[in-house]
Amino acid sequence: MDTTSFPKDKIKILLLENIHIAAIKQFEEQGFQVESISSSLPEDKIIEKIKDVHVLGLRSKTKVTEKILSEAKRLLAIGCFCIGTDQVDLIEAEKKGVPVFNSPFCNSRSVAELIICEIITLSRKLGDRSTEMHNKIWRKESANCHEIRGKTLGIIGYGHIGSQLSVLAEAMGMSVLYYDIARRLPLGNSKMCPDMKSLLENSNFVTLHVPDTKETVGLIGEEEINTMKKGSYLLNASRGKVVQIPHLANALRSGHLAGAAVDVYPEEPSANCKDWECELQKCPNTILTPHIGGSTEEAQEAIGLEVSDLIIQFINSGASAGSVNFPEITLPVSPSTHRILNIHNNKPGVLRDINNILSEFNVSAQVLSTRKQIGYIIADVDSEASKEIKKKISSLPNSIKTRVLY
C-alpha cells in the first residue's frame, strides 16, 4: 500500500521561502508535482494558488491565516520547514483536518553556534569596527572590549537550543545561568535561576530561546532591561515580539546596555527591505541579522529531508507522527488491504457511527486517536469494500475528510 486513490502525479506541492532541494527531490521521487518559490507570498497571492494545492511548505515568514485555510479545499498537510509553527493558525488547521509538521531540532545547533559567534562579536565590538573599516576608519582600541572567558551567560528558555548553547558556552569558559518555566535538567555546571529577575541581575549576556506564545510576547520590556547589569548585552534569536524594541533601543542609546544582537523582528520585511525601518538601526554595537539563525546548509538539508519525509509518510500511509496539531497515529501497512483514513469532529456519538459502518465489513486493523477538536481513525479493510465504506463514512455529518489508500 503506497498510493492514494488519487493519482500521485496529480498531488501538488507548493513550497515557499527557498526550501532545500533535498525536499524537492524527495517529493519529485514520489511523482508529486512541485512548485518551489524562493520568497514568501502575501495572503492574497497564496489564496490564488491554494485552491489546487495538496501540500503547502513554508519557513518562518509565511503567515497561514484562517482565510487561507478556508480557501484550501484540497489541502492535506502543511510543512513548516523550521522549528517554530507560530506562523500557522494551528487551531484552524486542526479544525479543517490539516496536520502541520515541523522539524523540532534540525537547526538548533546552527542557532547555538550563531549565538556563540555573536557573544564574541559583541564583546569585541566587531560589528562597529568592521563598518568603520568599510568606511576607511582605522580604530584600534581595547577600551570596553573583553574576553568572554569568565563571563556569565543567562539563557532564558532552556529547551533544545538553550541547553545546547549552554554546553558550547561552558566550553568557551563562560558560566551559565538559565531560567525556564518548565523544570529542565542543568547540563554541565549550569545553574537554574528561581526566577527571571535573578538571571537578569546576574548575567553579562542575556539570550532568549523561548517560543512565540501569549506569555512570551513582550517578555523583555523596560523593567527587565533596567534589571539587567549596566554594560551587559541582550541577544534575541527567538521571535521578534519577545522583546519590546523601543525599550531595547533606548537602553542601547543611553549606554545602559553595551550591545545587542537581534535576528528576529516583530514585523519582518520581504527580501527587498528598502522601506523597512527598525529603531535598532544605527544603535551602537548592535548586530542586526535577517532571521538567519537556522540558515546553514547543514540545517536546511536536514530539515528538508525530515519534513518532506513526514509529509510523504502521511500521504502514503496516513501516519501522522510528528504533527504538532493533530492526533498522532501510525499503523504498519498491510499489503493485501485497502486503508480508510477518516478525520472527524470529536463529538459524542461519532465513533459509534463510524464503527456501525465498519462493523458490516471485515476490518483487519484499526487505530484511533483524538484531540480536543478532532479525531483521526485509520482502518484497514477488505479491498472490495473500501469504496462503499468511504462513501458511507464521508457522508456522516461529523466527517471532515476521508481518504482511501491502496
Ligand SMILES: NC(=O)C1=CN([C@@H]2O[C@H](COP(=O)(O)OP(=O)(O)OC[C@H]3O[C@@H](n4cnc5c(N)ncnc54)[C@H](O)[C@@H]3O)[C@@H](O)[C@H]2O)C=CC1
Ligand atoms: N532565529 C532562528 O532562525 C530560529 C529561531 N527559533 C526560535 O527559537 C525558539 C526556541 O527553540 P527550541 O529551543 O528548539 O524550543 P524548545 O521548545 O526546545 O525550547 C523552548 C523552551 O522555552 C521554555 N519557555 C516557554 N515559555 C517560557 C517563558 N515564558 N519563560 C521561560 N522559558 C519559557 C520552554 O519551557 C522550553 O524549555 C523556537 O520556538 C523558535 O521560535 C528556532 C530556530 C531558528
Ligand SMILES: O=C(O)CCC(=O)C(=O)O
Ligand atoms: O529558517 C527559517 O526560516 C526559520 C527559522 C526559525 O525561526 C525556526 O526554525 O523556528
